[in-house]
Amino acid sequence: MTDAERQAMDGHTEYWRRLLAEGRVVVYGPVADPEGVWGLGVLRGADRAEVLAIGEADPSVVAGVNSFEVLEILGGRTG
Known part of the structure; x- marks a missing residue:
């Protein structure tokens, strides 16, 4: 990982921590897929546009x- 990639990923981690603290995220984290690690986030949003805006503002996406x-x-449910 380059220094620029590490900086983007550090921003990514902080961004998702903040969204969780704000109650906009239900759960997030890396997925241990045998084909390669990737992340999953379950968000609360008023509509698709809001969720897209959250993704587009992620520092790692911007970078x-x-x-x-x-x-x-x-039809999702929460407990």
Whole structure:
């Protein structure tokens, strides 16, 4: 990992910690996929546009280190 990539990932980690503290994230973290590690975040949002904006503002996405997809949970429930 280059210094620029490490800086972007440090910003990414802090960004998601802040979103969790604000109650905008239900859960997030790395996924131990045998094909390669990737991250998952479950967010609370008023609509798809809000969730897309959150992803687009992630420092690692802004830096071009990571990308993201948004998929909706249909009929999801929380405890």
